[in-house]
Amino acid sequence: MAIARFWRETPRRYNLGGSRCTVCTTVYFPPRSVCPTCTTHRQSLGKMEPFQLSGDGEVVTFTVVHEAANGFEMLVPYALAIVQTVEGPLLTGQVVNLRPEDLQIGLKVRATFRKLREEGPAGVIHYGYKFAPKEEAAMAPRPGRGSEQAPAASHAPEPSRARA
Amino acid sequence: MEAGIVSYGVYVPRYRITPAEIGQVWGVDGVAMGQGLNIERKSVPAPDEDTITISTEALRVALLRGKIDPQEIGALYVGSESHPYAVKPTATIVAHAVGATPNLTAADFEFACKAGTAAIQTCLGLVRSGMVKYGVAIGTDTSQGAPGDALEYSASAGGAALVIGRDKVIATINQTVSYTTDTPDFWRREGQRYPSHGGRFTGEPAYFRHVGECAKQMFKTAGTTTKDYQHVVFHQPNGKFPRRIGTQLGFSDEQMKYGMVTPRIGNTYSAAALIGLANVLDHGEAGERILVVGYGSGAGSDAFDLTVTEELGTYDRSSGLPVQYFLDSGVELSYSVYAKFRGKIHMGEA
Ligand SMILES: [Zn+2]
Numbered sequence: 001m002a003i004a005r006f007w008r009e010t011p012r013r014y015n016l017g018g019s020r021c022t023v024c025t026t027v028y029f030p031p032r033s034v035c036p037t038c039t040t041h042r043q044s045l046g047k048m049e050p051f052q053l054s055g056d057g058e059v060v061t062f063t064v065v066h067e068a069a070n071g072f073e074m075l076v077p078y079a080l081a082i083v084q085t086v087e088g089p090l091l092t093g094q095v096v097n098l099r100p101e102d103l104q105i106g107l108k109v110r111a112t113f114r115k116l117r118e119e120g121p122a123g124v125i126h127y128g129y130k131f132a133p134k135e136e137a138a139m140a141p142r143p144g145r146g147s148e149q150a151p152a153a154s155h156a157p158e159p160s161r162a163r164a
Numbered sequence: 165m166e167a168g169i170v171s172y173g174v175y176v177p178r179y180r181i182t183p184a185e186i187g188q189v190w191g192v193d194g195v196a197m198g199q200g201l202n203i204e205r206k207s208v209p210a211p212d213e214d215t216i217t218i219s220t221e222a223l224r225v226a227l228l229r230g231k232i233d234p235q236e237i238g239a240l241y242v243g244s245e246s247h248p249y250a251v252k253p254t255a256t257i258v259a260h261a262v263g264a265t266p267n268l269t270a271a272d273f274e275f276a277c278k279a280g281t282a283a284i285q286t287c288l289g290l291v292r293s294g295m296v297k298y299g300v301a302i303g304t305d306t307s308q309g310a311p312g313d314a315l316e317y318s319a320s321a322g323g324a325a326l327v328i329g330r331d332k333v334i335a336t337i338n339q340t341v342s343y344t345t346d347t348p349d350f351w352r353r354e355g356q357r358y359p360s361h362g363g364r365f366t367g368e369p370a371y372f373r374h375v376g377e378c379a380k381q382m383f384k385t386a387g388t389t390t391k392d393y394q395h396v397v398f399h400q401p402n403g404k405f406p407r408r409i410g411t412q413l414g415f416s417d418e419q420m421k422y423g424m425v426t427p428r429i430g431n432t433y434s435a436a437a438l439i440g441l442a443n444v445l446d447h448g449e450a451g452e453r454i455l456v457v458g459y460g461s462g463a464g465s466d467a468f469d470l471t472v473t474e475e476l477g478t479y480d481r482s483s484g485l486p487v488q489y490f491l492d493s494g495v496e497l498s499y500s501v502y503a504k505f506r507g508k509i510h511m512g513e514a
Contacts, residue, residue, distance in 0.1 A: 014261045052263070074211035074504060096210065097178055113220040113261055114212040125248055127216060127257060 006126050013128030020051035027051055029089035055111025057085040064100040071117040079103045083131055097132040108134040167291045168336040170329035171230025174442045175221035176322040176429055176490035179208040181502045183317045189499045190312045197317050202403025206320035206430020208497055209306045211505050215244045216254050218323035219304045220261040225484030226325045234264040238296025242272050243279025243434045246306045277399055278460025280434040285340055287328040299328045305433035310358035311508055318402050320430025324438035334476040339386045339469040343378035350461035370463050375409050378465035379457050386469045390414040394452040397423030397440035399459035401431045422447050428491040443487035448472045
């Protein structure tokens, strides 16, 4: 049942709650109860501790989705990226707050909190992490007003948006 | 016991739409409309943003700047008139998302546009009495006007989070007073999608009377005059009302300068006065005195008299985005994409 499954995953989805091996300091997301990095798994038994990722990372690779997954119809085209977190684990997530065509490998991102999915108009709303360009990159002032198009606009120039 | 603002954070979604763009859809001179309201553009949330996500983003910035352990938050209140759930608190999700659960009290506040200032007063009481170490007051909205209604030109989205405490206070809250009456200037009945308002009635007997009387009450209580304040922040449903009440009370444009944010992001409702205050703190200096007067339809005003402390000098204002960023940046949308983002297009049965 979806509500229970999602609810159990909230520490992960909301706060990037992973785990860290106190023997070799490797960080895992999602959390693990034993450390596969240590020479024998038994070495790390009982030595894993909860660890919260900072949410900072860098885009390793990405794809632009044009055929929306269920619940993402309003967002196409959207970018889905694999992010190398500063703590180590690789995370997959949508990158928001930029046009997909502006996304580049190596872009510094931070975790942001967004709506992931709604179970219909009467159902539960699921929240969790997505990624957004890190402030410094996003802070560069836009050159003039209206210089960017709508994020969901097609790649072809739209005559209606040519107005100053 | 002295208490006040320990930290603050702001978040405004990145999309914008202009009155001209809205007006051309409805056959109205949007440029004139925008000039009349003193609104150049308003913010629009992305389809995956709501009061919960905006509140969380704002609070995360506040916790980062103040280096505050979320487990030390004893109370968390979110003031909004656009809570995503009719039943199920916004505050619990925000509290969980910042790591403040489970040992705290949390609730949602509603009072049109002044639910955020009401949350500050509640936190102040809890902090001053020693019941909690930190109280979090958030004002956030993603409000909508009915398509074509005058409100559609101003209703926008944004949030601000204030951490109230006793240690390392960057702005002491010296006084707070309120002025409340039963005035039906603006309302939304349960189950109605868009709010209704009393048109011109929203001005004189509602906004101007409450904000004006509340400010005068503060002058009397605090023994101050307009000259004692370097900055003044009013609730700002548009860019016109706060300027008019400010001038009526005798404040100069210079005193109102940083507190005015609505012309660039629209009316963020419960967040409007708080984002104005955040912008003042972004530019503030120790010793400066600030007057904040919120307003919520229905109706009431809360006023705060604050003094910036020396702590602001070492406070980490550079983490997170300054208000000025949200005033300057943004991506403009066409009305059609805006309508899609705001759920104004009928998509058939889900
Ligand atoms: Zn290990």
